[in-house]
Amino acid sequence: MRSRLRHASWGKIGLVAIVVLYILWSLAPVAIAFLFSFNAGYSRSTWQGFSMQWWTGPKSVFNLPIYTDAIRHSLLLAVLAVIITVPLGVSLSIFLSRWRGITARPASFLATVPLVVPELVLALALFFLVTKVNLPIVTLGTSGQVVGQVTFILPLVIVITIGRLSSIPTGYEEAAQDLGASPPQSFRLVLVPLLQPAILASAIVAFAVSIDDFVITQYMSSTSSTQSVPMLIYTATRGGATPALNAMATIMALTTIVIAAVGFALYRLLARREQITDAPATAPALAVSREGAL
Amino acid sequence: MTPRRYLLVLGVPGLIWVVLFVTLALYSLLAIALGGLDPLLLTPVPAWNPLEWSTANVHEVAQGLQPFSGNTWIVFQRTCIYILIALAGCILIGYPVAYFTAVHAGRWRGTILALLVLPLLVSYMLRMLAWVGLLSPQGWVNAVLVPLHVVPANYGWLDGRAITVVSGLMYGWIPYFIIPVYAALARFDTRYLEASRDLGAGTGSTFFHVTLPMSRQGLLAGTVVVALPMFGDFFTNGLLSGVSSTGMVGTLINTYAESQTNQAVAAALAVWLTVFLAILLLPYLRSSARAGREVGR
Numbered sequence A: 001m002r003s004r005l006r007h008a009s010w011g012k013i014g015l016v017a018i019v020v021l022y023i024l025w026s027l028a029p030v031a032i033a034f035l036f037s038f039n040a041g042y043s044r045s046t047w048q049g050f051s052m053q054w055w056t057g058p059k060s061v062f063n064l065p066i067y068t069d070a071i072r073h074s075l076l077l078a079v080l081a082v083i084i085t086v087p088l089g090v091s092l093s094i095f096l097s098r099w100r101g102i103t104a105r106p107a108s109f110l111a112t113v114p115l116v117v118p119e120l121v122l123a124l125a126l127f128f129l130v131t132k133v134n135l136p137i138v139t140l141g142t143s144g145q146v147v148g149q150v151t152f153i154l155p156l157v158i159v160i161t162i163g164r165l166s167s168i169p170t171g172y173e174e175a176a177q178d179l180g181a182s183p184p185q186s187f188r189l190v191l192v193p194l195l196q197p198a199i200l201a202s203a204i205v206a207f208a209v210s211i212d213d214f215v216i217t218q219y220m221s222s223t224s225s226t227q228s229v230p231m232l233i234y235t236a237t238r239g240g241a242t243p244a245l246n247a248m249a250t251i252m253a254l255t256t257i258v259i260a261a262v263g264f265a266l267y268r269l270l271a272r273r274e275q276i277t278d279a280p281a282t283a284p285a286l287a288v289s290r291e292g293a294l
Numbered sequence B: 001m002t003p004r005r006y007l008l009v010l011g012v013p014g015l016i017w018v019v020l021f022v023t024l025a026l027y028s029l030l031a032i033a034l035g036g037l038d039p040l041l042l043t044p045v046p047a048w049n050p051l052e053w054s055t056a057n058v059h060e061v062a063q064g065l066q067p068f069s070g071n072t073w074i075v076f077q078r079t080c081i082y083i084l085i086a087l088a089g090c091i092l093i094g095y096p097v098a099y100f101t102a103v104h105a106g107r108w109r110g111t112i113l114a115l116l117v118l119p120l121l122v123s124y125m126l127r128m129l130a131w132v133g134l135l136s137p138q139g140w141v142n143a144v145l146v147p148l149h150v151v152p153a154n155y156g157w158l159d160g161r162a163i164t165v166v167s168g169l170m171y172g173w174i175p176y177f178i179i180p181v182y183a184a185l186a187r188f189d190t191r192y193l194e195a196s197r198d199l200g201a202g203t204g205s206t207f208f209h210v211t212l213p214m215s216r217q218g219l220l221a222g223t224v225v226v227a228l229p230m231f232g233d234f235f236t237n238g239l240l241s242g243v244s245s246t247g248m249v250g251t252l253i254n255t256y257a258e259s260q261t262n263q264a265v266a267a268a269l270a271v272w273l274t275v276f277l278a279i280l281l282l283p284y285l286r287s288s289a290r291a292g293r294e295v296g297r
Helices: A002-036 A065-098 A104-116 A119-132 A142-165 A171-178 A183-212 A215-219 A229-236 A244-274 A285-293 B003-033 B056-064 B071-104 B106-121 B124-135 B140-145 B162-186 B191-198 B203-214 B216-231 B235-240 B249-258 B260-296
Strands: none
Touching: A002 A244, A002 B071, A002 B106, A002 B124, A002 B162, A065 A104, A065 A142, A065 A183, A065 A229, A065 A244, A065 B003, A104 A142, A104 B003, A104 B260, A119 A142, A119 A215, A119 B003, A119 B249, A119 B260, A142 A183, A142 A215, A142 B003, A171 A183, A183 A244, A183 B003, A215 A229, A229 A244, A229 B124, A229 B235, A244 B106, A244 B124, B003 B056, B003 B260, B056 B071, B056 B260, B071 B106, B071 B162, B071 B216, B071 B249, B106 B162, B124 B140, B124 B162, B124 B235, B162 B216, B162 B235, B191 B203, B203 B216, B216 B260, B235 B249, B249 B260
16 A cells, blocks of 8 residues: 555656646747847847847837738737627527527538638638639738638637537527517527627637637738738748847737736636636637537 | 527528638639649639539649659658657647646646646747747757757757657647647546545556546547647748758648649649548547537437
C-alpha cells in the first residue's frame, strides 16, 4: 500500500512537471517576442539593449501607416464579422433547433461543413465563387473578406447557440404564446434573454477567430489596403522588418485578450444571475465548440 | 404570424447564406477542378454544367499521385508523416496536461485553464513570429545550443529543416488539441477511479482500463480538430522553412493557387484532399454520432 502511494505521488509530481513545462514552452516564446519590441537595435532576434523607439517616435508602430492600416483593417473586419455572424448564427440556430421538418437536418449539416474541411479548401472555394461568379456587392477585398470570415465563423456560433438552446425546453416559448404573446414577442421576451450567455460567448469567439484568421482573409484580399495584421506578419516576418512588427503583433494580442477577459467577466455575471454552475466549462468555447460540432 | 412562419423568417437569411457561400462555393471549386482552360489566357474556365465536366485536371493530379514516385504522392506522404509525428507529440504532451487539469488540478484548475486558453487568444502568426526570432542564426536557441556543441555555429533552423516544421506544427496546434481533450475529461466522473482502486486495480491498470477508454472520444475529437487544419497548413511551413523540400499538401495547393494558369490544378488537388480526408473522417464521424446517441439516451 505504501509503495503504491509513493508511486502515485511520484506520478503526480511528473504530471505537474509536464504541465509547468508545457505552459512555459507555450507562452515563453510569446513573452520573448514582446520583449524584443523594446530592443534598442533593429534586430528581432539579438538583444541590443532597452529602448522605446518602436513604441513611440517616428519609427514606432503608431507612426508607420503600414502597421496602423493593418491594425485598423483587422479591427474593422472583426467588428463587421461579429455584427453579421452573431445575429445570423443565433437566428439560424433557433430555426435549426426548433424547426420540425425535412430541411433541418441537411441544413445543419451544410452549416457545419466549414468545420470538417480544411480552411484552405473553403478559402479556395470562396475565391473561385467570388472571381468566377459575378455576385453583387461581394468582391475580392473587404466585402469578400467579411463574407469569408462570416462563413468560417458561422458554424462556431451555431454550435455554441444550439448547445444552449437544447437546454431550454420549448415549453417556455409555448407557454408565452399560450398566454397571448405573438411569436416575435415570445422570441424577444423569452428566448433572447435566456440565450444571452450563448450570444456573448459567440461574440467573443467570433472576434477572436476573426482577428486570428489568416487563410480566408488572405485569399479574399485584393490590394494592400486590405492587408490584415496576420497577413502583414506573414509577409514581413522573414523579411527585414523592425521590432515594430513585434509591437504591432503584441497590440493585437493584448486587444483580443482584454476583450475576451471583459467578455468572460460579463459571462460570469450573467451566469451567476441565472445560477448556472457550468460557467468554467464553457469558457474555452473556442475549441470545445469545434469538438461539439463533429 | 404563426410560430411556424416566424421560425422560417428567422431561418431564411442564414439558410440563404449557407447555400450561397458554402454549397455554391464548394460547387465552384468542383466546377473549376472539372472545368477547362481558356485557350488564350490559360486561365481556368468553370464547367457549371455537369454534362460538360472534363477530368483533365483531376487526371493531371492523379498522374502525380503515382505511388512512391509521383511528385504529388511524395508531398502527400511527407504531409502524412509530418502530421503523424506532430499528432504523436500533441498526444504525448497534451494528454497529460489535459488530464492533470481536469482531474488533479483542484483549486488551480481555473488558473491553469486560463493559461491553456491564452495561446488561442494570442494569434497563431504572433506565436510563429516568436519562433522565427528565437530560431534565427543569431537567435536565442543557437545562443544556448551552439556553446553546448549540439549544433554548429549559425545553424540555420529556418532553412528547410523537417524538425523545425514538425515542431512548429505541434507548437502551433497543440492548444487546440488540449481543450477538447480537457472538455471530455472534465465530464469524467472520478468516482470510477476510486471504484477501480477499491476493486484492486493498480494505478497502471486503472489508467488503461478506466481512464483511457473514457477519454477516447476526447482524444479522437482533439486529433480531428488539429489534423484538419494541418492538412491545409501552408503558413507554418512558409514561415519556418519556405523551402519546397519540406513542402506539404497545403503548400502545394497554395503555390498552384498563386499562379493563374495553375489554379485549376489547385482546385483539383483540393478536391482530392477533401475526398481523402472524408474517407479518413468517416469512422470518426460515425463513432461520434454513436456516442451522441448514447448520451441522448
